[in-house]
Amino acid sequence: MKKIFFALLLLPLVTLSQVVDNFSDGDFTNNPTWTGETTEFIVNTAFQLQLTATIPFSGPSDTAYLSTPNSKIDETEWQFWVKISFATSANNHGRVYLVSDQSNLEGPLNGYFVQLGDYGDGKDSISLYKQSGNVFTKIIRGTIIYTNNTTNIFRVKVIRDNLGNWQLFSDATGGNNFSLEGNCSDNTFTNSNFFGIFCKYTSSNSTKIYFDDFYVGPIIVDLTPPTISSISVVSTNQIDVLFSEIVETTTAQNINNYIANNGIGSPLLALKDATNEALVHLTFQNSFVNGQLNSLTISNIKDIAENTMLSVSRDFVYYFVKQHDIVINEIMADPDPVVGLPAYEYIELYNKTLFPISLKGFKLIFGTYTKVFPDSASIEPNGYLIVTKNNAVQLFTQYGKVLGLFSNIYSLTNDGQTIILKDPSNNIISFVSYNIDWYHDSSKKDGGWSMEQIDPLNPCGEINNWKASTNAKGGTPGNKNSVFANNPDNTAPSIVRVGIINDSIIQVYFNESLDSLKLKNLSNYSINNDLTPVSVTLNSPEYKSIILTLNTYIQPSVIYTITITDTIADCVGNLIPINSTARFALPEDAFINDIAINEVLYNPKDDGVDFIELYNRSNKIIDLKTLNLSSFKNNVLSEIKPISSDGYLMFPGDYTVVTTDIAKVKSQYYTSNPNGFNEMTSFPSFNNDSGSVAISKKNGDIIDLVRYNDGMQFPLLNSTDGVSLERINYDRPASDLTNWNSASESVGFATPAYKNSQYSNGEQIESPITVEPEIFSPDNDGFNDAVNINYTFTTSGYLANVTIYDANGRLIKILVKNELIGTIGTFSWNGINEDNEKAKIGIYIVYFEVLDLNGSVKHYKKTCVLGAKL
CATH class of the missing domain: 2.60.120.200 (Jelly Rolls)
Known part of the structure; x- marks a missing residue:
């Protein structure tokens, strides 16, 4: 540059x-x-x-x-x-x-x-x-x-x-x-x-x-001839040449201006790309020898300013299939009851490349089974291969190319498992770790329907890139998926956390699968306070975490920061943001009340799961792998479950949700802290009306204990299904029944991994209602397009009504009606009246009414001005 x-x-x-x-x-x-x-x-x-x-x-x-x-x-x-x-x-x-x-x-x-x-x-x-x-x-x-x-x-x-x-x-x-x-x-x-x-x-x-x-x-006059930016091998006999600038058509499409050694010669066809005029596609008569180093000589190519390049040679190699060229694209794990397909399990592979691929020596691994593909196995360009049991081959031939690879003793797990495709050198080409939630349809997860990948160009999209087939037969083996759609991964990966394995080894966790080649590079990791990684171990096949061995011991009472450079990418090339960091330190022992049970979802939605939110109210760094979650029955800890098997550091002031299904919780509730979650393999059974939740050390010492019941919820709610119980102040005892209330309706009835909607520290507030800006102009210019009505109360459990009147007292807009609110929040008015029309310029009155359970009513009036540009 x-x-x-x-x-x-x-x-x-x-x-x-x-x-x-x-x-x-x-x-x-x-x-x-x-x-x-x-x-x-x-x-x-x-x-x-x-x-x-x-x-x-x-x-x-x-x-x-x-x-x-x-x-x-x-x-x-x-x-x-x-x-x-x-x-x-x-x-x-x-x-x-x-x-x-x-x-x-x-x-x-x-x-x-x-x-x-x-x-x-x-x-x-x-x-x-x-x-x-x-x-x-x-x-x-x-x-x-x-x-x-x-x-x-x-x-x-x-x-x-x-x-x-x-x-x-x-x-x-x-x-x-x-x-x-x-x-x-x-x-x-x-x-x-x-x-x-x-x-x-x-x-x-x-x-x-x-x-x-x-x-x-x-105006700069171009006096520089084109150069070769890159040469890419597209298939067994095709090469793409990318020049440094747009090239003139006649010379670019003259086949005599290109010649390759090793007897390959000039191409049969040279064709400029229809979209990128700096790109030329070359097609040769003979296939390239796999793995052979070749040289392509290019000369006499002109740019649009008639500058002619000198003769130049570039090397190229045709190489074997790379990771994600073939993807696991469809899974029929549970064919019973039959919807319309043969009553056999199958796995569909899809070849994303433009050339045929031999599967000789490839391996398909699931559970404890490993099956090697026969020498004759292959998959066509942009083609599909149905892999099923030997005795089901004839039943699937009507749908496409089929390979019988399993006997009846091999079976996919209905609820989920990991499937891996490896090349003959044991390089991972594709993998999925599916589970029953990937159907996204409770009516189809009980059998007869396949799980289909939405976008094969997003091979590590996991649950967000799979769903149940919509085909009337229950699946689309050997054909384009019924749910096929553009579903790209445009989100940069991030560090989730760092775990401590011992005082000289740490484990770094990421939020998605990453490029294994980038992860291997030690220079991508730096740590302050004189720590240096000396080796890196990758955790395959998902590559969501790495283990770093350090040059010396982690010191007590020192907080370290690991920094990741932006050269680490996910499966599709999104880079981790520059200088991404995560903290770690040697943890300390937890004692009573160091960790507070801060929120309990004990009665989830019909298709939801329980969760418990923890808050570190101490000044310590505490590792959740030292703690258990359990119920408490007959004054005894029961159904004791380890919270984390591989370590989860909670720093002072951290919120962490523990659950059995992070994706499910995030899909049903908003969170401002997406990394503040820890998934457990199993959970204690918490009753939907009353029960107890305990956090304890491995020796049985109780850190915090909550006895909950529906009577602690806001009594005017029609239903408590999917409504979490929030602790109003974590510094007050969990046993104080007045220290709990239902999560606010305005936040969606739960606040997983962030500050509770009903939190209050009891401080007095001069005016609980504020309006800003005082003058707003709803003209969609991006500046003061709405008026924000902010509320801050010291106590929870209010129902709110918010109404807008004009200066003459006429009703303009009912903004909120009988809504359970938290202690802090905001409502906004965009200037639209009850007739769905823009209100006139002028002064308006914001009438804010709150009611508590005792029948006490408080009224607040604020004014705002709806303006417009002159």
């Missing part, structure tokens, strides 16, 4: 009106000088201009800008590089002002800017806008770059001639292989005073916009 713009610095006739800045000088105060909100930006260690905005701030979002003098507009080219580490939205996006008559880019001005992401229209793209004062007009809408990913890196080029003809280009990889986004003609403004950047962001994204490689100057 840097060397490209170093060359631009050498361009002749560079005038003072140009802007060239790649921040390699480490600042933005000189050469050129940027002004504006300078405290909100830095030049980071990668020599990029980075937003580092001050938080907190009022309102849902804030803005920041920098600008620098520039008068170039005619016969001008603008270039810049951008990284946005979030999916853009109306409150989270950026702009690059190409032309402005004002240095302040937050106010009215005349000019043009490139919009980087959603500007309130829901279009996550890049576009060219004209700004006339406070009026914004889109003049080019981009069609290539989309900014709805968690990480968006791209480069933009804009060209304007002296007649006002604009062209917008982009490279979605951040390189210099530009494609045309669109063009237009607009000559409204013909003078410029400033060039600059503008960022709009919420607090969570206040450091996640980056800029680099700014160039504003004469």
Whole structure:
């Protein structure tokens, strides 16, 4: 990136009106000088201009800008590089002002800017806008770059001639292989005073916009011939050649411009890609020898500026199948009762590649069984293979290609198990660890229906990428899955926690399966306080955790931080965010009341599971593998279950939910702390009306004990199914019946792994109701579009009614009616009345009424103003 713009610095006739800045000088105060909100930006260690905005701030979002003098507009080219580490939205996006008559880019001005992401229209793209004062007009809408990913890196080029003809280009990889986004003609403004950047962001994204490689100057004439960026082997006789830029069609499709050694010769066909004009597909007559090193010589290829490349040779190798080229795509674990398919189990494999694959020597492993594929076994390009029992082959031939691999003694487990496909070298090609919840349909999990993968390009999607077949026969063996859909994994992986195996070995847990090759690299892990990993052990087949052996002993009373670099990726290449960290330390013994039972879901929804929330109210770090969960009957601990077999550190102030099905709890309740969960293999049986919950040490010492019953729930609830019982204050005794209440309706009747909705520390509050902002304008511009009605009470158990009236006392909107609320929360009004129309501009009264169980009623009135832009 840097060397490209170093060359631009050498361009002749560079005038003072140009802007060239790649921040390699480490600042933005000189050469050129940027002004504006300078405290909100830095030049980071990668020599990029980075937003580092001050938080907190009022309102849902804030803005920041920098600008620098520039008068170039005619016969001008603008270039810049951008990284946005979030999916853009109306409150989270950026702009690059190409032309402005004002240095302040937050106010009215005349000019043009490139919009980087959603500007309130829901279009996550890049576009060219004209700004006339406070009026914004889109003049080019981009069609290539989309900014709805968690990480968006791209480069933009804009060209304007002296007649006002604009062209917008982009490279979605951040390189210099530009494609045309669109063009237009607009000559409204013909003078410029400033060039600059503008960022709009919420607090969570206040450091996640980056800029680099700014160039504003004469249109750059291409004098550089194309080069080879990469050569990819697509199949047994096909190669893709990616050039550094768009190549001219005639020379790119001339087969005589390509020749391979080892008797391969020139291709039969050279064809430019229909979408990427820098990509050429080569098809040869003969297949490549597997594993043989070959060389491809390319010459006489021109770019669109007629620059001709010199002859160059590149090596390539045709190689064996790699991980996830074949995926386990469908599982019939329980064929009884029959719906429409043969009454036999089967596993369907799907070949995602463009070439046939021999399965000679491959192994299929499930449970204690390992079966080796015969020499003749193969799977066609984009094809399916039904693997079933030997005596069922004829029954399945009508559905597609079948292989009998098992005798009747082999059987899949109905409730779930791990299935692994390995190549002859024991490399894992595909695996699934299914369970009965993967059906997502209680009516189909009892038999006769298969589980199908939704998106084969998301091979590690687990429960989120599988569901019960919707085909009337109960499955689709040998054919495209009935539930097939685009279901990509666009979420970066993260560290969940670190467990202590002993005083020199730790285990690092991740939230999803990761690329095993990346995990093996020791340089990806660093630890502070003089600890260094000296070896890494991978836990296959899921690769969700690693074991690190350390160079020395973990010291008592020292909190360590392990840092992961961004070179670790999941199965589809999403990178762990830069400098992801997790804490660990040697744990201490837990004593009575160190851990509080803070929330109990003892009567789950019909298809739900129990959970217990724990809170570490001590100043210790406590390992849950030293504790048990149990019931307490006849003054004796019973149904004693270990909370964690492999270690789970709770730091002071941590909330942790223990349950038998984390995914189920998360699917039914919101949590702001998705890593604060620990899954147990089995749970004590807690009655749905009354019972007891105990946390104890391995020696039987009780840490905390709760005796619950339905009488502790809020009595006006119609049902307590799926309603958790929350502890109001963890510093008050668990035995105090007045210290418990039902979770608030406004949070969904449970708060797993985060602060209880009914929590109260008993402090007096001057005014329990506040309204902000006092003036709001529901015009969907992303600024003060709703009024927030905040409440904070010192006691729990209130029913709330919230009504909006106009200044004359007329009913405008019933916002909340008889809703069980927590001690702290917010309701919002977007300005829509009972007729589903926007209310008129004016003063409105917020009438907030709360009732308690004793019949006591409290009334609060607040005012707000519904405004609009003039």
